[in-house]
Amino acid sequence: MSAATVTGGALHRHLGSRAAAGRSLLVPYVMAGLPGWAELVGEFAAAGADAVEIGLPFSDPILDGPVICEAAERALAGGTTAATVLAELPGLAAQVPLVVMTYSNIVLHRGAPAFCAALRAAGVSGLIVPDVPFAEAAELGGACGAEGIDHVLLAAPSTPPGRLGEVAQRSRGFVYASAVMGTTGVREHLPATAARLAADLKALTGTPVLLGLGISSPASARAAAAVADGVVVGSALVRDVLEGRGPAEVGRRLAALRTALDEA
Amino acid sequence: MSAVRASSDWPAVGGLAGERGPYFGDFGGRFVPEALVAALDEIDAAHREAMADPAFLAELDHLHRTYSGRPSLLTEARRFAEHAGGARILLKREDLNHTGSHKINNVLGQALLTRRMGKTRVIAETGAGQHGVATATAAALLGLECTIYMGEEDTRRQALNVARMRLLGAEVVPVTIGSRTLKDAVNEAFRDWVASVETTHYLFGTVAGPHPFPVLVRDLQRIVGLEARQQVLDLVGRLPDAVCACVGGGSNAIGIFHAFLEDPDVRLLGLEAGGDGVDTGRHAASITGGGSGVFQGSRSFVLQDEDGQTLESHSISAGLDYPGVGPEHAWLAASGRAQYRPVTDADAMEAFRLLCRTEGIIPAIESSHALAGALVLGRELGPEGVVLVSLSGRGDKDVDTAARWFGLVSDADLVASEAARVAETPSQTEGSGW
Numbered sequence: 001m002s003a004a005t006v007t008g009g010a011l012h013r014h015l016g017s018r019a020a021a022g023r024s025l026l027v028p029y030v031m032a033g034l035p036g037w038a039e040l041v042g043e044f045a046a047a048g049a050d051a052v053e054i055g056l057p058f059s060d061p062i063l064d065g066p067v068i069c070e071a072a073e074r075a076l077a078g079g080t081t082a083a084t085v086l087a088e089l090p091g092l093a094a095q096v097p098l099v100v101m102t103y104s105n106i107v108l109h110r111g112a113p114a115f116c117a118a119l120r121a122a123g124v125s126g127l128i129v130p131d132v133p134f135a136e137a138a139e140l141g142g143a144c145g146a147e148g149i150d151h152v153l154l155a156a157p158s159t160p161p162g163r164l165g166e167v168a169q170r171s172r173g174f175v176y177a178s179a180v181m182g183t184t185g186v187r188e189h190l191p192a193t194a195a196r197l198a199a200d201l202k203a204l205t206g207t208p209v210l211l212g213l214g215i216s217s218p219a220s221a222r223a224a225a226a227v228a229d230g231v232v233v234g235s236a237l238v239r240d241v242l243e244g245r246g247p248a249e250v251g252r253r254l255a256a257l258r259t260a261l262d263e264a
Numbered sequence: 265m266s267a268v269r270a271s272s273d274w275p276a277v278g279g280l281a282g283e284r285g286p287y288f289g290d291f292g293g294r295f296v297p298e299a300l301v302a303a304l305d306e307i308d309a310a311h312r313e314a315m316a317d318p319a320f321l322a323e324l325d326h327l328h329r330t331y332s333g334r335p336s337l338l339t340e341a342r343r344f345a346e347h348a349g350g351a352r353i354l355l356k357r358e359d360l361n362h363t364g365s366h367k368i369n370n371v372l373g374q375a376l377l378t379r380r381m382g383k384t385r386v387i388a389e390t391g392a393g394q395h396g397v398a399t400a401t402a403a404a405l406l407g408l409e410c411t412i413y414m415g416e417e418d419t420r421r422q423a424l425n426v427a428r429m430r431l432l433g434a435e436v437v438p439v440t441i442g443s444r445t446l447k448d449a450v451n452e453a454f455r456d457w458v459a460s461v462e463t464t465h466y467l468f469g470t471v472a473g474p475h476p477f478p479v480l481v482r483d484l485q486r487i488v489g490l491e492a493r494q495q496v497l498d499l500v501g502r503l504p505d506a507v508c509a510c511v512g513g514g515s516n517a518i519g520i521f522h523a524f525l526e527d528p529d530v531r532l533l534g535l536e537a538g539g540d541g542v543d544t545g546r547h548a549a550s551i552t553g554g555g556s557g558v559f560q561g562s563r564s565f566v567l568q569d570e571d572g573q574t575l576e577s578h579s580i581s582a583g584l585d586y587p588g589v590g591p592e593h594a595w596l597a598a599s600g601r602a603q604y605r606p607v608t609d610a611d612a613m614e615a616f617r618l619l620c621r622t623e624g625i626i627p628a629i630e631s632s633h634a635l636a637g638a639l640v641l642g643r644e645l646g647p648e649g650v651v652l653v654s655l656s657g658r659g660d661k662d663v664d665t666a667a668r669w670f671g672l673v674s675d676a677d678l679v680a681s682e683a684a685r686v687a688e689t690p691s692q693t694e695g696s697g698w
Contacts, residue, residue: 058572060451065455066441069441069442082571103558104558105557109568109572131295131561133295156302158461159302167298178297178299181461
């Protein structure tokens with residue numbers, strides 16, 4: 001790794017300074033295109049989110065469990081596309097950094113440089129593409145770097161030590177540590193695999209390490225915050241939306257997670 | 265048969281045939297979650313070691329000879345050829361293999377590899393049910409636990425194969441996400457695998473997906489072309505002018521093409537499922553009717569909309585009804601070494617009927633796309649031409665579809681058959697029960 005790649009963009013600086021101040025980071029996920037999604041971004045910011053993930057729906061989401069799969073299907077059925085979502089984002093006037101999460105063909109179909117330029121124009125500061133592992137990340141990483149977008153990389157409990165070091169060094173904004181071998185979904189307890197991965201990553205980088213996949217409850221968020229710099233929460237919130245709860249109510253669930261993290 | 269080389273022979277290094285991934289030109293790679301990369305590395309290493317291990321190769325060879333029935337025959341189709349401009353049409357009879365298609369070649373190799381890696385469970389996707397049946401067969405033979413993912417829509421269309429898999433001891437899980445067909449079964453198998461990778465091998469059915477699957481499955485299917493090349497030389501005294509094979513994911517086509525990649529005078533023709541016609545949008549022709557993209561683990565050609573969302577494919581043939589294709593085919597198409605053409609449902613069914621009537625062979629509807637290509641190519645080549653056709657599977661599974669297509673059953677029969685079909689539809693809550 002050259003020293004030049006250690007620099008990061010707005011997301012990187014924002015999360016880095018908050019984590020350095022001792023705050024446990026909370027990054028909730030919104031499936032763009034579901035009813036009320038735009039309002040939900042504001043609710044999450046007000047409820048104590050440090051950044052918000054904006055999911056762009058994809059037809060074949062292989063890392064997602066039933067909740068996000070259903071959310072993506074509904075969003076697509078409603079005519080949501082990457083273009084319609086990116087066109088709406090500037091109007092949200094979001095008070096926290098936005099991180100887009102989507103699958104590789106949505107990015108590469110438009111071309112990574114053009115996609116990253118569109119993210120920048122929409123005010124997005126980070127990108128997560130879960131089906132682009134480290135070995136395939138050079139092109140996308142370069143395109144992100146050129147537009148000042150922080151490319152967030154994933155690590156998994158199965159990632160061998162050598163690659164873990166590279167992921168830790170190269171990831172920008174935060175390192176997305178998969179708490180479990182599995183897909184996204186609601187789980188009761190923090191899996192045992194989470195603590196070791198978080199500890200290994202924290203020993204390798206000063207970039208915040210966030211645990212995601214299966215962190216749903218205040219208790220599991222608190223447990224995660226004890227070993228990592230914060231959490232990503234998706235399915236538990238999206239399930240609320242699918243069950244018809246409005247932005248204010250879903251925001252209250254996030255506020256409960258915020259409280260749990262602040263007490264940790 | 266003389267001097268058929270073992271499936272173990274690796275292609276000479278260099279040249280078209282020496283390409284071993286992860287990339288084929290601009291295509292291929294590994295577009296999967298990080299959690300699966302370590303498992304793909306493990307399979308890659310196990311594959312390389314196994315292919316250099318005489319004991320592994322001897323066991324695979326033994327199974328080929330004593331279990332699945334290799335080498336498969338080469339049959340000259342003289343009466344069929346009268347409709348192909350008089351060119352000689354030679355059928356490579358993968359339909360005669362145990363379980364009825366070329367799928368068993370891949371499955372036996374990967375099942376042995378599973379055992380070699382110390383894993384005790386296999387999972388697989390299936391569309392028509394052929395790969396699922398082959399996988400359940402190999403799992404039974406080697407004592408492996410087996411779960412098959414199959415789109416709910418396909419479990420209805422292929423209820424008999426669901427029963428077959430359950431008879432063989434496999435758990436069949438109907439997939440109710442997305443379009444409920446083959447691509448969704450692949451997604452669901454990947455989701456299972458992310459959570460089960462420590463004990464489970466994903467026995468991938470075709471030359472698509474992330475590296476090393478395109479290379480692994482190709483190496484296990486190469487035996488088709490290696491046998492056929494020698495069989496044609498023995499019978500005709502020269503190489504064929506062309507080789508025809510149907511292409512869905514593309515495993516039987518790569519299997520028969522590969523031995524001819526370094527024979528520049530042999531035309532390689534892949535026949536895609538043209539459905540109602542590529543211009544109608546209702547087809548499964550990823551190369552001739554799709555565009556470059558990343559789909560289910562690799563960069564290749566895919567049916568997609570302007571946003572990059574995968575489009576549903578359409579074909580009368582369940583085995584070709586898939587919106588993607590293997591990256592090596594994308595590369596062979598881009599480089600011009602192989603050509604790809606669409607064949608409509610109607611043309612495939614006409615070739616199906618013709619082979620039944622002229623040769624007494626009921627082909628799989630998949631393979632009938634290759635036969636339709638051979639009819640056209642034979643007329644182009646004329647009486648001096650020699651065309652090798654991959655008859656990748658038999659048509660027993662397609663009798664119902666064909667009977668409806670040709671109106672061979674009465675309305676009363678259809679009602680009775682539909683009633684039986686509904687009665688047979690597996691419930692979702694049912695696990696591994698028969």
